[in-house]
Amino acid sequence: MIEFRSVTVIYDNDIVGLENVSFNIEEGEFVFLVGKTGAGKSSAIKLLTGELKPYAGDVIVNGITVNTLKNRKLPYLRRSVGVVFQDFRLLPNKTVYENVAFAMEVVRAKKKDIRRKVPTILSLVGLSDRAKNYPNELSGGEQQRVCIARALVNSPAIVIADEPTGNLDVETADEIMKLLMDINKMGTTIVMVTHSEKIVNDAHKRVIQLESGVVVRDEKEGGYNLDVLA
Amino acid sequence: MYSLKTALSSLGRNAVMTIASIVTIACCLFLFGVFLLFAFNINYIGEQVSSQCELQAYIDENASPADEERILSEINSIDNVKSVEFESKEQAFENYKTQLGAEYSEYFRDMNGSDILRSSVKITPDDLSRVNEIEQNALLVRGVAKVVNREDIIRKVISATDLIKFGSLIAMLILLITAVFIIQNTIKLSVHAREDEIHIMKFVGATDSFIRRPFMLEGIIVGIIGASIAIIVISFGYTAVVGNVAGFLDIFRLYSFGQLALPVAGGLMLFGIIMGSFGSRTAVRRHLKV
Ligand SMILES: Nc1ncnc2c1ncn2[C@@H]1O[C@H](COP(=O)(O)OP(=O)(O)O)[C@@H](O)[C@H]1O
Ligand SMILES: [Mg+2]
Numbered sequence: 001m002i003e004f005r006s007v008t009v010i011y012d013n014d015i016v017g018l019e020n021v022s023f024n025i026e027e028g029e030f031v032f033l034v035g036k037t038g039a040g041k042s043s044a045i046k047l048l049t050g051e052l053k054p055y056a057g058d059v060i061v062n063g064i065t066v067n068t069l070k071n072r073k074l075p076y077l078r079r080s081v082g083v084v085f086q087d088f089r090l091l092p093n094k095t096v097y098e099n100v101a102f103a104m105e106v107v108r109a110k111k112k113d114i115r116r117k118v119p120t121i122l123s124l125v126g127l128s129d130r131a132k133n134y135p136n137e138l139s140g141g142e143q144q145r146v147c148i149a150r151a152l153v154n155s156p157a158i159v160i161a162d163e164p165t166g167n168l169d170v171e172t173a174d175e176i177m178k179l180l181m182d183i184n185k186m187g188t189t190i191v192m193v194t195h196s197e198k199i200v201n202d203a204h205k206r207v208i209q210l211e212s213g214v215v216v217r218d219e220k221e222g223g224y225n226l227d228v229l230a
Numbered sequence: 231m232y233s234l235k236t237a238l239s240s241l242g243r244n245a246v247m248t249i250a251s252i253v254t255i256a257c258c259l260f261l262f263g264v265f266l267l268f269a270f271n272i273n274y275i276g277e278q279v280s281s282q283c284e285l286q287a288y289i290d291e292n293a294s295p296a297d298e299e300r301i302l303s304e305i306n307s308i309d310n311v312k313s314v315e316f317e318s319k320e321q322a323f324e325n326y327k328t329q330l331g332a333e334y335s336e337y338f339r340d341m342n343g344s345d346i347l348r349s350s351v352k353i354t355p356d357d358l359s360r361v362n363e364i365e366q367n368a369l370l371v372r373g374v375a376k377v378v379n380r381e382d383i384i385r386k387v388i389s390a391t392d393l394i395k396f397g398s399l400i401a402m403l404i405l406l407i408t409a410v411f412i413i414q415n416t417i418k419l420s421v422h423a424r425e426d427e428i429h430i431m432k433f434v435g436a437t438d439s440f441i442r443r444p445f446m447l448e449g450i451i452v453g454i455i456g457a458s459i460a461i462i463v464i465s466f467g468y469t470a471v472v473g474n475v476a477g478f479l480d481i482f483r484l485y486s487f488g489q490l491a492l493p494v495a496g497g498l499m500l501f502g503i504i505m506g507s508f509g510s511r512t513a514v515r516r517h518l519k520v
Contacts, residue, residue, distance in 0.1 A: 049433070071438075078435035091427060102427075105232055106436035154434060 001027040001158065001189050002048065007057035009043045009213070017043035019213040020057070025191065027157070030184045032200050033193045034224060035210035041193045044210070045162050048191070049081055050074045062157055079107055082151030082188075084161035088143045090135040096122065096146050097131040103150045117153055125149045125179060141172035148179060152188075159183065161192045165199065173199065200224035236444035237451060240420035247416040248452060254412050255456025255505060256463075258405035259498045263464040265398045266494050267485075272391045275482045285353040285361060287368045288376045298349060301373045305351050308367045310360050315352040322347040348375070406505065413452060413509030417445050421514055428517050438518045445510040453506025457498045464494065 002025040009017035018040045025031050033041045046052035047059045050066045059066045062080050069077060090099050097118055104114045122128050125145040135143055144164060151159055161180070165173035177199050184190045194200060200207060200223060207222030208215060241248045289301055298316065306314045317325075326347070353368065355361050365377045421428070431441050468487045475484070487494075 075432075075435040075437045078433060083433050089426065089430060091430065102430065103434040106431045106434060106440060108440065150430075150434070 001025055001029070001062060002191065003058070003060040004044070004047075005058040005060070007047065007059060008055045009040070009047070009052065010055040016213050017052075018047075018054075018210075021210075021213070021215050022057075023208055023215060023218060025189065027189055028184070028187055030181070030190045030203070030205040031192070032203070032205060032207045032222075033191060033210065034195075034200060034207055034226065035216075036226065038212075039210040040213040041210055042162055043213075045160050045191070045193060048158070048160055049078055049083060075107075079154050080157050082154070082156035082159040084144070084147050084151045084159060084164045086163040086166040088135070088140075088147045088167075090143060090146055090150075092135055095132050095134055096127060096138070096149075099135070099146055100149045100153050103153050107154060109154070121149045121153050124152070124183075139172070140168050141175055144168060144172075144176050145179065148176070148183075152183065156188070158189045158191065161190070163193050163195065165194065165196060170198065174202075177203065197224040233444040233447050236424075237447040240423065240444070240448055241451060243423065244416060244419045247412075247419055251409070251413045251416045251452045251509075252456045252459070254405070254409040255453060255502055256459040258402065258409040258505075259457050259460035259502055260463055261398060261402045261405055262501060263460055263494055263498050265395070265402060266497055267464070267468055267490060268391075268398065269395060270490055270493075271484050272395070274485055278482055285355065285364055285368065286378045287351045287353060287371070287374045288348045288378070289350060290373050290375050291348060293349070293373045297373050301371055302351055304371045305353060305368055305374075308353075308364055310356050310364055312354045312356045314354075316349070317352060318349050319347050322350065409456075410505055410509045413449055413506055414513045416452065417449055417510040417513035420448060421445060421517055425517065432518070441518060442511065442514050445514045446507050449506035449508075449510030449513075450503050451506070453502035453504070454499065456506075457502030460498050460502075461495045464498075465491070 004021050004023050007021045008019050011017055021040075021044065033044060035041055043052060047054060047066065048061055050069060054067050057067075061077065064077055066077060091102065094102060100121060101114050101118050104117065109117075119128065119131070122131055125148055127142060127145050127149065130138060130142060135146065138146070144167075148159075148164075151161075159180075164180070165176050168176060173196060180190055180192065181203070204221045207217065207219050207224070209217035209219075209222075209226065287301075287305060289298060293301070302314055302316050305311065323346070351368075351374075353364060355364055361379060365379050368374055368377045428441055465487050472484050472486070
């Protein structure tokens with residue numbers, strides 16, 4: 001589903017973001033990306049959406065080699081990769097329903113499909129009764145649920161989340177984790193960046209650890225501890 | 231539908247800039263329209279002039295009718311001559327009198343045309359650019375005293391109008407750049423107001439052309455309104471000006487606005503739309519690079 005082949009990222013100022021990174025993520029997997037700040041986690045995530053181009057190596061998502069993809073084709077890749085942001089990025093002048101429907105409207109989904117799909121997704125993330133509310137009327141956890149609903153509504157094969165619980169308290173973060181695990185059980189591949197030791201340790205999922213742009217640990221059902229290398 | 235709704239609400243939000251854009255576009259297109267009308271009429275006058283552009287070969291006073299006959303046929307056989315027409319002294323005198331009008335007829339009552347005017351041959355050329363050649367050859371015909379060529383005057387008229395055309399073209403170009411610049415900035419305001427939306431659209435996989443569409447539409451609406459204003463002003467202005475000028479431009483006919491409405495209005499509309507969409511396209515470009 002996702003394959004990194006000797007990927008190296010170098011930024012304009014000659015800073016190395018990733019160095020010769022290779023890994024393979026199968027369909028339906030749940031993978032944590034961990035590591036200290038500046039380790040290269042966000043760089044890895046940005047490669048998946050084509051937001052960032054590697055200096056060397058190949059990034060293959062859903063059978064598509066992202067780094068050689070024409071800009072014109074990029075939107076179609078992005079429809080198969082849902083993105084959950086740490087800061088939610090909801091549109092403040094749209095209701096919950098409209099925020100989610102917006103993601104379908106702008107990829108020209110049929111009105112009929114929008115009316116059918118949005119309520120289904122809102123009930124999946126537990127926000128059916130908040131559909132008519134505006135983002136500023138919601139708690140942080142609820143806002144993140146809207147963001148997840150928006151990422152899911154176009155039925156992506158993969159969901160990527162860069163510190164989705166970073167702005168949430170522990171309890172709310174647990175709820176969001178439970179939601180993501182449920183979504184994963186339904187077959188969606190999930191790649192999630194997190195700094196939360198508790199979340200990683202509770203989940204018993206695969207952990208890929210980066211340090212200074214290099215993969216230093218890739219463990220099935222791993223824990224968070226950044227100092228214990230496999 | 232999404233595009234149109236978004237475009238209209240953006241235009242309303244930046245009312246001042248929108249009006250500024252519309253006004254500059256209208257001014258620019260107004261000038262363009264004036265230029266077009268000018269160019270069309272110059273060509274029209276040019277056609278009228280060149281249909282009158284003949285050479286006139288005057289014949290020696292003491293030529294006999296037989297000489298005249300010979301001269302006519304010799305000129306007719308000159309290369310590039312389309313047709314010739316003989317004008318006798320008497321005819322020339324009659325023409326002269328009618329040209330001057332009834333008020334002067336008193337002066338001519340006792341005169342006889344044959345005493346003051348010469349017979350001549352009017353020559354219509356095939357190819358206007360080779361008029362001088364005909365002039366040379368006609369002078370070689372025995373019995374031809376003088377050849378008058380009206381081409382010089384036409385040349386002068388045309389070069390003067392070229393200068394005016396050039397001047398208005400420069401003014402138009404400057405206004406065109408200003409107009410595109412102002413549209414661009416108007417659209418940039420809308421782009422700025424919707425930056426978050428654009429960002430989300432990019433991430434959920436909206437195509438660039440879809441994202442661009444409302445902004446393009448915004449620019450095009452501004453272009454269309456500006457062009458419409460210019461067209462209305464021009465149609466009334468032109469009709470008024472032609473009405474006034476027609477009096478002393480008697481010799482030439484000018485087009486009525488109706489005759490030019492289609493190419494002029496179409497041209498302005500097209501330019502308005504091109505300027506509007508070009509301005510907005512460049513305004514969004516930077517924001518599509520995510
Ligand atoms: N846009 C950028 N320009 C230059 N350097 C960058 C940029 N983004 C990230 N970096 C650098 O690349 C390295 C990896 O960054 P990042 O992938 O954001 O790490 P993480 O998400 O693990 O904190 C860091 O040294 C960071 O300073
Ligand atoms: Mg990061």
